[in-house]
Amino acid sequence: MDLQAFVDPNLPEADLIVLKHLHRDIANYEATNAPSSSGKEDTNESATRRKPHAEAAAAAAADSNNEEAIITQLDALNDPSTSSFEPTVFVTFDMGYLRTKLHPYIYKHLLVPYIAIARRIVRVDTDVVMLTHLLLYFSTSVPSAILLYRHFTYIHGVLHWIMQSYYVGTYTLMMHQHIHMGGILTKSNPLIHAFDVLFPYLTNPLMGHTWNSYYYHHIKHHHVEGNGPDDLSSTIRYQRDSIPDFAHYVLRFMFLVWIELPLYFFRTGKYLLGLKAFFWEVGTYISIAALYRYVDARATIFAFILPLFMLRIGLMVGNWGQHALVDEEDPTSDLRSSITLIDVASNRFCFNDGYHTSHHLNPRRHWRSHPSAFLRSKQQYATERALVFKNIDYIMMTVKLMQKxxxxxxxxxxxxxxxxxxxxxxxRAEMLRSKTRKFSEEEIRVKYRL
Incomplete structure (x- = not known):
C-alpha cells in the first residue's frame, strides 16, 4: 500500500474533507514548483511546460477562495440551526450512511425519534453518540460485571475483559469530553444531571480508571504543565525512540502516579487538590482490594485489576505517541510539542482524539469542532512547522518509534x-528523527527559562 497516496475511505466525513484539502495544497505546490523549462527549448515547448504552473496558481487561488466555504460547510454540520446539521449517533457510521443504508421504516420510525429524544438528554446536540454509548455500557459492561460476581467462570471472565478492552478507547475519550465540559448530559433536568455526575463512579473502575484521577491528572496537571519539565507525563527527559526509556516512562506512571501526583499538587501549593487526588486514587485501590479479599478474587481480577493495568499502559502508550515528536528549537509551543493525526482509530472511534494539537491550543474546544478549527489555523500550523500524519494512530506511532x-x-x-x-x-525521516532526542537538564533550563 502506498501510504503517501492512500486515503482511508472509513475516515469521518470531516476528516475526508480536511485531508482532500491538504492533498490539494500539496498538489498545487508540486505543480507550481516543478522544474522549469530550459532557455534553450523552443518557445512553444516552454509555453507548454509553463501551462501547469499557471493552472496550479489558478487552482491555488481558487482553493483560497473555497477554504472559507469548506470551513462554513464543516461548521454547518455542527450547527443545529442549519439544514446541514448532522449529529453523531454511532461512532461507526455517519448520518449520511445511515440515511442511505437503513431501511426507510427503521430510519424514520426508530432512528429519527431516538435522535430527537437523545438531543434533549445530551449536553450538546451533536453528541447523541454519548447517550448511545452510555446505553451500551449499562446494558453490557455493568450486567456482565455483576454476573461475574454472582456466578464466575473463566470463559466469562476472559470474554468480559476482551469486551472492556474493546470499549475502553471510546469510553476514555468520552470521559475526556466529560471532564473538559463538566459532563456530557443536560443540566436542565436534575435527575439526568445527577446521573451524569454519578455514573463514572460505577463505570470508570470497570474500564480501568480510578475515581476522579483522570480529571486531576489531565485537567489540573497535564494541561497546566503542557508536557513541560514539571509534567509527570512529560516526554522531554526521555530518548523517545528508546525501548528502555519508554519502559521507564510507563512503569513510573503505573506504580508511582498515586503518590507523585499528590506531591506535585503539594509542591505547587494546591494542597486540597493533592488531598483529593490521593484520597480518590488510594480509595479506588482499597475498594478493589476489599472486593478481591472479601467478595470474589477471580471476578475482581477480570472486572477491575486487568482493566486497570491495561488502561495505565494504554494511556502512557498514547501520551508517548502524542508527545514524542518535540521540536528541538521551541519545545514550549503547543504546535511543536504535539501532533495531529487524521486516522480512523483516533477520529472515528475516539471522538477526534487525533487533533491533539488543536486540543492543546484550546482544551475546551468541542471534539466536533476540531476539523474546522484546524483548517482555520492551517497557516499557523504551517508557519510553526507543526506535524500532521495520516494512516497511523498513536499506538502505531509509538511502535514505529520503538522500531526507529x-x-x-x-x-x-x-x-x-x-x-x-x-x-x-x-x-522528512531525518527531520522526524531529530525531534525524538532527549533534552538535557541544561537545555530544559534554557528552553523553559527556569
Missing part, C-alpha cells in the same frame, strides 16, 4: 507549509 522506522513515519506525514513540502522523503 522513520521512513514509515515520513510516508505517513502530510506535509504542510513549503518547508515540509520541499523535503524529500529521506529528509
Amino acid at each position: 522506522d522513520y521512513l514509515y513515519l515520513a510516508k505517513c506525514l502530510v506535509p504542510i507549509g513549503e518547508m515540509q513540502m520541499a523535503m524529500s522523503l529521506e529528509e
Whole structure:
C-alpha cells in the first residue's frame, strides 16, 4: 500500500474533507514548483511546460477562495440551526450512511425519534453518540460485571475483559469530553444531571480508571504543565525512540502516579487538590482490594485489576505517541510539542482524539469542532512547522518509534507549509528523527527559562 497516496475511505466525513484539502495544497505546490523549462527549448515547448504552473496558481487561488466555504460547510454540520446539521449517533457510521443504508421504516420510525429524544438528554446536540454509548455500557459492561460476581467462570471472565478492552478507547475519550465540559448530559433536568455526575463512579473502575484521577491528572496537571519539565507525563527527559526509556516512562506512571501526583499538587501549593487526588486514587485501590479479599478474587481480577493495568499502559502508550515528536528549537509551543493525526482509530472511534494539537491550543474546544478549527489555523500550523500524519494512530506511532522506522513515519506525514513540502522523503525521516532526542537538564533550563 502506498501510504503517501492512500486515503482511508472509513475516515469521518470531516476528516475526508480536511485531508482532500491538504492533498490539494500539496498538489498545487508540486505543480507550481516543478522544474522549469530550459532557455534553450523552443518557445512553444516552454509555453507548454509553463501551462501547469499557471493552472496550479489558478487552482491555488481558487482553493483560497473555497477554504472559507469548506470551513462554513464543516461548521454547518455542527450547527443545529442549519439544514446541514448532522449529529453523531454511532461512532461507526455517519448520518449520511445511515440515511442511505437503513431501511426507510427503521430510519424514520426508530432512528429519527431516538435522535430527537437523545438531543434533549445530551449536553450538546451533536453528541447523541454519548447517550448511545452510555446505553451500551449499562446494558453490557455493568450486567456482565455483576454476573461475574454472582456466578464466575473463566470463559466469562476472559470474554468480559476482551469486551472492556474493546470499549475502553471510546469510553476514555468520552470521559475526556466529560471532564473538559463538566459532563456530557443536560443540566436542565436534575435527575439526568445527577446521573451524569454519578455514573463514572460505577463505570470508570470497570474500564480501568480510578475515581476522579483522570480529571486531576489531565485537567489540573497535564494541561497546566503542557508536557513541560514539571509534567509527570512529560516526554522531554526521555530518548523517545528508546525501548528502555519508554519502559521507564510507563512503569513510573503505573506504580508511582498515586503518590507523585499528590506531591506535585503539594509542591505547587494546591494542597486540597493533592488531598483529593490521593484520597480518590488510594480509595479506588482499597475498594478493589476489599472486593478481591472479601467478595470474589477471580471476578475482581477480570472486572477491575486487568482493566486497570491495561488502561495505565494504554494511556502512557498514547501520551508517548502524542508527545514524542518535540521540536528541538521551541519545545514550549503547543504546535511543536504535539501532533495531529487524521486516522480512523483516533477520529472515528475516539471522538477526534487525533487533533491533539488543536486540543492543546484550546482544551475546551468541542471534539466536533476540531476539523474546522484546524483548517482555520492551517497557516499557523504551517508557519510553526507543526506535524500532521495520516494512516497511523498513536499506538502505531509509538511502535514505529520503538522500531526507529522513520521512513514509515515520513510516508505517513502530510506535509504542510513549503518547508515540509520541499523535503524529500529521506529528509522528512531525518527531520522526524531529530525531534525524538532527549533534552538535557541544561537545555530544559534554557528552553523553559527556569
